[in-house]
Amino acid sequence: MRLGLNSPLVTAFPGQHSPWERSAGIAELTAVAEAADRLGFDYLTCSEHVAVPAEIAAQRGGTYWDPLATLSYLAARTERIRLHTQILVIGYHHPLEIAKRYGTLDMLSGGRVVLGLGVGSLKEEFDLLSADWERRGKVSDDALDALRSSLSKREVEHHGPFYDFADLVVEPHAVQQRVPIWIGGHTPISLRRAVKYGDGWCPFGLPHDKLAEMLSAVEVPEGFEIVLGAGRPLDPIGEGERTARALRRTRDAGATIANVHVQADSATHYVEQLEALAAISAEIQED
Structure with a gap:
């Protein structure tokens, strides 16, 4: 099981961000x-909301850095870690907008994009x-069909009930032969x-026993990631045993990657926590 980092700062979700x-x-x-x-974490994240109603922000948070701008900057400051859009709302974009924008980022980053996509809930x-809220599913x-037929290709074509296009060029495009799409x-x-x-x-917002139950009811293909x-x-640093238990519990629920947050009181402390976490994970x- 690998570790993916739920990036600090870029969201301010109540209960998960520090002062x-x-x-x-x-x-x-x-x-x-x-x-x-440097420490070998699998990915960094950045989520998407354009504007959150004030009364909802009190429960769901109102700070959401733009994922394309943020991940593009971080791509230039890192070498191997992947750049995970956790989560883009599919219905906010034409699929070719996603293919072009994040295909360009994939090219600029040397093939490090992971497209995290969701149907949306706001x-x-x-x-x-x-x-379209009513037909968002x-x-x-x-859109997912259209994306799969368009990512990593110069000439694109798709014919579906909501998106229909052909004889179009998307350049630059993703350099990965198959850009990972996580739902x-x-x-x-x-x-x-x-x-x-x-x-x-x-997934999010579910206990591990429920997640394990859901996974047991579906046959997932080889190489499919459970994050x-x-x-x-x-x-x-302060609770090494509890941290190890949390990682083992996540692995035993079926995770191939654990999406982690860490406690910290400064950026320096955060880095120290990552170092300790990487050592625990190695054990x-x-x-």
């Missing part, structure tokens, strides 16, 4: 990204962007959608 992040900026984020790259934002399925969500439908259209599933959260923010690999 030091409020006054931190790009220098601190860069220090964390460079350390994660009706107010759909309405704001004139996106069907729109997403067609977010917390329902059996999201898991089935991930198996049908994607290369991995990154599960490791629970509340970890404290590898677990020997189990």
Whole structure:
């Protein structure tokens, strides 16, 4: 099981961000990204919301750095760590917009993009962007089909119920022969959608026993990634045993990658926590 880093600063989800992040900026984020790259973490994340209603931001957070701008910058400051859009809302974009923008990022980063995509759950934002809330599931399925037929290709074609195009050139395009697509969500439908259209599933908001139960009901293809959260923010330095138990529990639930947060009181402390976490993970690999 590998470790993916749920990036600090770029979101301010209640209960998962620390006070030091409020006054931190790009220098601190860069220090964390460079350390994660050096230590062998699998990916960095950046999520997407355009505008969150104030009353909803109190529960879901209102800070969301733009993923394309953020990951493009971090691509230039790192060498091997992957760049994971956890999560782009599919219905907010034409599939060729995603193919062009993130295909360009894949080219610039040397093939390090992982497209995390989701159907979306915030009706107010759909309405704001004139996106189709009622048919978002069907729109997403067609968009995923269109993306799979368009990523990594110069000449693109797709004929579906919502998107129909042919004889078009997308250049530059992704350099990976198959850009990984991981589907977010917390329902059996999201898991089935991930198996049908994607290369991995990154659920949220569910306990490990429920996740294990859902996974046992579906036959996943070889190489399919199961990206599960490791629970509340970890404290590898102060609570090494609890951290090890959390990672083992995540692995035993079926994870191929653990999506982790760490506790910290500064960027320097955050990097130290990552170093301790990487050492604990290395020990677990020997189990």
